[in-house]
Amino acid sequence: MTIRIDRRHFLMGSTALLAAGAAGAMPAWAQDTRMRLFFWGGQDRADRTYGVSDLYAAGNPGVAIDGEVLPWGDYWPKLATQTAGGNAPDIIQMDYRFIVEYAKRNAIAPLDDFVGGTLTLDDFDADQLEGGKVDGKLYGISLGANSVAMMVNTAAFEEAGVEPPNRDTTYDDLRAMGEAFKSANIRGGMKVIADGSGTEPMLDNWIRQRGKSLYTPEGKLGLDADDMTEWFQLWAGMRADGICVDAETQALDTNGPLENTMIALGKAAMIPSNSNQLVAHQAINKDPLTVSSYPRIAAGVGGGHYRKPSMFFSIGGSGANKEAAASFISFFVNNPDAGKILGVERGIPCSAAVREAIAPTLDDKSQVALDFVANLGDLLGPLPASPPAAAGEIDVSLLRTMSQEVAFGARTPEDAGPAFVQGATEILERAS
Incomplete structure (x- = not known):
């Protein structure tokens, strides 16, 4: 052969x-x-x-x-x-x-x-x-079965004097970690996390913890304008306070080679990823890496993760x-x-x-x-219905674009929330 x-x-x-x-x-x-x-x-x-x-x-x-x-x-x-x-x-x-x-x-x-x-x-x-x-x-x-996961640079956390995230870490904890990274000012100002506002799996995990879904079994949008406004506000606040990387830095990640991710470029100590990608990320990173769960929206709230193909x-x-x-x-x-x-x-x-x-x-x-996948515990929720046919377009052409517009100041979160829901609804209707 x-x-x-x-x-x-x-x-x-x-x-x-x-x-x-x-x-x-x-x-x-x-x-x-x-x-x-x-x-x-x-x-x-x-x-x-x-x-x-x-x-x-x-x-x-x-x-x-x-x-x-x-x-x-x-x-x-x-x-x-x-x-x-x-x-x-x-x-x-x-x-x-x-x-x-x-x-x-x-x-x-x-x-x-x-x-x-x-x-x-x-x-x-x-x-x-x-x-x-x-x-x-x-x-x-x-x-293979996997789950969404944070890719974590354990060496960077050690240098910053901060305990790495664990299965109980919340978004408020993430903010506190980010402030500690700012104070430590390691590696020329490395941030604790990349900007996740345009990452569909991270949005999906966040909204599932709120008892909703990104898409319904009928192929409709499962969130509303208030949800999306709050999502964009969450990340705008972290961006403004230097918790996550800024817009210009995040733009270096083109959703292509792993070498362009914020963790590979040394710009952030954590990025949203998937559990199965630990092997590939470690292959191109000199620092030791591990995985942790996505943050909880509040202490004790779970159900955002699932075992995904x-x-x-x-x-x-x-x-x-x-x-x-x-x-x-x-x-x-x-x-x-x-x-x-x-x-x-x-x-x-x-x-x-x-x-x-x-x-x-x-x-x-x-x-x-x-x-990690075998021990998700209360973080684990049911496998959602397969996304509708237009989900890829909403992810690539709408969420990522709109998150960048907010990051660069072209839109406010209050404008982007309703605009996202309207745009996503129109895409779904065209595809149905």
């Missing part, structure tokens, strides 16, 4: 020394079966993914996989162009907020016909299977190799040796057998991520 990799971004990972027998018995595909695998991520994810591709190749010499990886911000425009043109990749890494949109326009294919045959899901976590369903049909196979593999709706793609996905999520290569970089494996196989092999950071 020859794997051809788009090298504009990352080089192919290699596990060529793995024995062919480790792949297990796999279907024999035609010699000319060539599939395209498209995913977002960093170098560490690329190396792990291509390592599993190599392992799969050992048992399937007739299959060729062309892999391409892009940063998050570049990934979605290219995928949208390809699927709209009927040129979808065979295997597509899919996100929870976009799966409804892609399923409803047939850009990804239902997988139900493969389950129990080519696609084995016998010991898969039930909640993770449900997360990949749209209108009762299975469109995505979860590649970190991402899915879906099959392109226009692809000619759907059964071969299903076979690769089944191998990716079920093979113990593949699981050892992947670790928990994409989240906690959803197969009980794979979890058992990899547990003794995990490094310290991977174990931290696993323990």
Whole structure:
């Protein structure tokens, strides 16, 4: 098998020394079966993914996989162009907020016909299977369970003389930490936290703690103008008081490579992230990192977190190799040796057998991520309904833009709150 990799971004990972027998018995595909695998991520994810591709190749010499990886911000425009043109990749890494949109326009294919045959899901976590369903049909196979989490630079907290956050930390505590960072003035004025006002998962967590939801099961907006005004006021206050980074600094983070995040650039000691990203962030940061929960809105208030499918593999709706793609996905999520290569970089494996196989092999950071997701306690709430088809547009084109407008002074929080609700409602109505 020859794997051809788009090298504009990352080089192919290699596990060529793995024995062919480790792949297990796999279907024999035609010699000319060539599939395209498209995913977002960093170098560490690329190396792990291509390592599993190599392992799969050992048992399937007739299959060729062309892999391409892009940063998050570049990934979605290219995928949208390809699927709209009927040129979808065979295997597509899919996100929870976009799966409804892609399923409803047939850009990804239902997988139900493969389950129990080519696609084995016998010991898969039930909640993770449900997360990949749209209108009762299975469109995505979860590649791991994770939760939102704060990425925390423990060395920076030590230098500032501040205890790192823990599962009981509130937004008021965060303010107190920020004041201590200001007084300590470490590393040229590092702030305690990045600006999270344009981070959809952080807004989602905050509103869930208030007993609401970002979106209702019917696909409507679950918050109101007062909620959004208060959200923008919260961050405007932290920005004005120097608790979080300023607008110009936050603008350096383009939602692309992890190297541009505030924690990698040394501008903030914490950023909103996901538990599975600890491995990737640690790979590019010299300081020791850990994860903690998002802040509570008040002491004792929980329910904001949930065990979310970190991402899915879906099959392109226009692809000619759907059964071969299903076979690769089944191998990716079920093979113990593949699981050892992947670790928990994409989240906690959803197969009980794979979890058992990899547990003794995990490094310290991977174990931290696993323990975090397994011990959320009262922070954990139910998995929300899949976001509506327009959720991605609201996140990228509205929330992020409006948060920057508030940060740079082009809007006040009092103006932005109603404007966000009106804009989001119009986007949802257009998409329905």
